[in-house]
Amino acid sequence: MLSIGEFSKICKVSTKTLRYYDEIGLIHPEDINPENGYRYYSIRQLRKMLLINRLKSYHFSLEEIKNILDVEEDQAEEKLGSALHRKRKEVQEKINAYEYTLTQLNHDILRAEKGKPMMSWLDDIEVVLSETQPINILYIRQMMSSDDYTLGYEKYFSRLYERIAVDKLTLLGTPMTIYHSPEYNPAGNDTEFAIPIEETVKGTRDLPGGLCAKSVLKGPYAELTSVYAKLREWVENEGYELAQSPYEVYVTDHLHAAVSEDIVTEVYFPIKKKERGAYHAKQ
Incomplete structure (x- = not known):
């Protein structure tokens, strides 16, 4: 002893x-x-x-x-192995995040050394006009707090995919999220999770088409705020205004991307031209 x-x-x-x-x-x-x-x-x-x-x-x-x-002795090694695999994934995700942060730091340092403003990278975000078509979406709409988002996305999209599989519905596109709240509130935001399908059934609705300002992000979701800022700036400068709630389309997601730089997200701002008098009043 x-x-x-x-x-x-x-x-x-x-x-x-x-x-x-x-x-x-x-x-x-x-x-x-x-x-x-x-x-x-x-x-x-x-x-x-x-x-x-x-x-x-x-x-x-x-x-x-x-x-x-x-845990019981005969299950100990299996449980330990599963836990180690999960932790390895968590650690790798953190390493990837730090590597991306390091890349950003290096880019900002390089800009500073060349005498460029640090935020000049916003100018590299491309915005295009896109005419979208109406689509039928299967959706779940929830009030989501800032703490809910990470798990919430997988939770609600999993429910939608399960419904599609059980009811043998026809998938027409990748998942999307529509943000209805007029402002950001950490306590809760009106968020709609949706997947385009062919059939019109209970729990579906029509997402109107129309003119959109569109930008494509290739990288981690943390950079979406920059894309939103650029889109909003572009909309204002070009004499447009928001017509409906903005939305994101996940062309790829973090589960299917080897590294965060491979994640592709399309961001759409449905827009309409401002009335001429209102536009010129702000010029």
Whole structure:
């Protein structure tokens, strides 16, 4: 048996932390002396403590680690393997995000060294006029908080795809999101998830066609705000105004893109010409 001090020294974990791990049920002392309260750990618990340390180094939370370890022995390796695969994916996504950030930093530094304004990259975003056709969409409309978006997209699009499969509906296009709120509110935004289909059934509606200002983003979704800013600037400068809610069409998504730079998103601003008097009043 090892005293808590010796166990702490070998595993490089403070005795205070070991006591906390005992409180939360992560790893208990093998024995506690009832007379003096001294805690003792067995030699075999060294492996468990080292596994906990290794999982912490992989950025698993204590709750996640407890969940991984709290399993029948015959299922332990399978559960651990699944958890490691999920964590590897999370880490890789973070690495990709940091690599993209580094690329942006290098571009901004290069612009600064050439004497160009940092925001001059907005000029590289192309805007075109596009005449869209009416489409029939299967949709779910929800109030979404800022915290809901990441999981919400997959959740609601999965529901729509499930409905299409169960009812044997005919898919006509890729997923899209329509943003109806007049302003951004972290507490909740009126968001419509939709997929174009052929059949007119319950839960479908017509998305009108018409003139749109369109831009295509090739890169991570974090850059969409820049595309929106450029589109809104273009709309104003060209004498147009928004006619309907803007929407995004996901030509590819993060699940099917090897790297974030491969994600392709089309952004549409339905527009109409401003009345001539109103337009010139702002010039």
